[in-house]
Amino acid sequence: MTNMTAQSQFSMPSINLFGSGSIQETGSRLKDVNAKKALLVTDEGLFKLGIADKIANIIKEAGLEVEIYPKAEPNPTDKNVADGVEAYKAANCDSLVSLGGGSSHDAAKGIGLVVSNGGTIHDYEGVDKSENPLVPLIAINTTAGTASEMTKFTIITDVKRHVKMAIIDKHVTPLVSINDPDLMVGLPPALTAATGLDALTHAVEAYVSTAATPMTDAAAEKVFELIPEYLPRAFANGQDIEAREKMVYAQFLAGMAFNNASLGYVHAIAHQMGGFYNLPHGVCNAILLPHVCHYNLVGREDRFAKMAAYLGEKVDGLSKREAAEKAIAAIERLSRDLNIPSGFKELGAKEEDIPTLAENAMKDATAATNPRKPKLEEVQEIIRKAM
Secondary structure, three states: OOOOOOOOOOOOOOEEEEOOOHHHHHHHHHHHOOOOEEEEEOOHHHHHOOHHHHHHHHHHHOOOEEEEEOOOOOOOEHHHHHHHHHHHHHOOOOEEEEEEOHHHHHHHHHHHHHHHHOOOHHHHOEEOOOOOOOOOEEEEEOOOOOOHHHOOEEEEEEOOOOEEEEEEOHHHOOOEEEEOHHHHOOOOHHHHHHHHHHHHHHHHHHHHOOOOOHHHHHHHHHHHHHHHHHHHHHHHOOOOHHHHHHHHHHHHHHHHHHHHHOOOHHHHHHHHHHHHHOOOHHHHHHHHHHHHHHHHHHHOHHHHHHHHHHOOOOOOOOOHHHHHHHHHHHHHHHHHHOOOOOOOHHHOOOHHHHHHHHHHHHHOHHHHHOOOOOOHHHHHHHHHHHO
16 A cells, blocks of 8 residues: 555646747746746757757747856766856846756756755755745756656755765746757667666656655556657667657656655665766666665565556466566566666776765665665665675
8 A cells, every 4th residue: 555644745847848849938938937037057968069059049039138057967066056056146147947857957956046045055955945936947858867857856966975965845846847859859879778767767666655646656657658668769769759759758757756756765875876976867776776676575565566567567367476576577678678787886886885875875865755664784785786
């Protein structure tokens, strides 16, 4: 049974745009909130490709001004946020537009938090630490994975501590999200795989979360149907626009699920691996997912058995345990098909770091809703198996 609290809430941006050409609405949506000048937060790659200029021109055509800040790193840092705050203030901006995957959105959310509330980004680590709403933020997504364009989650690396700070704050939810699949056509296979498996992880963790509700379940179950069919297609052929569009919906539905049911130890550990070794978040999740699923199986056998059926596995005549294990096997098979590394050692992780990584994972805000409550040694063992 899913644990239900006496009260639950369901949150997401008030406006969410989908489909080919939806980026054309960026300027008009900024005008709707009386914005005059936006800081466009993006990464160096999208800036060099000219996509940032394309969005900037759409904003200018609506009669607004725009300043481009192209310094969001793949794992955005506290320095990225501080520099962005300076850029925002120096250009006299009154609004934000994020362009990219989770890195750009998280950097923009961090900038918005500090601009609206003062202090430094470190002041907001944890849950709902801010007092004031964010300046208007429109999030334009270019990957089908993190769902950061529509969530209240922001992950920022503290470079001194080598820790990813999990900031979960109702005020960082963007005002408008835009998912235009045309922007995702050029995504390379490795990034398609990593971001797609990030989305699957969101759905899996939300589905077994102690805070799951019928609404988050419905969203997650649809993700389990969409990803096994459309992620391999998008991976094999990046020009497959139908696969790209279906993955847009899959990652968004996964965002709806985890934004409200939260996550678990896949993310709690993945944040540490990413912060410590500067590894891609989606790859960290993909490596950890089967290992955390095996650990959680004893407490959520019924959920994993249901998951197997939604993932397209044949479960007729199987015991609940056999069906549950088929779900994990399906996840492992998908990771292999998408060329995900088999473990962290080949990515440079070291056995001697496991105690620190495990200790920090247990402090991560996303650990709170994991269905099984591990001891420190058990978290260490999960990481060891994922090596």
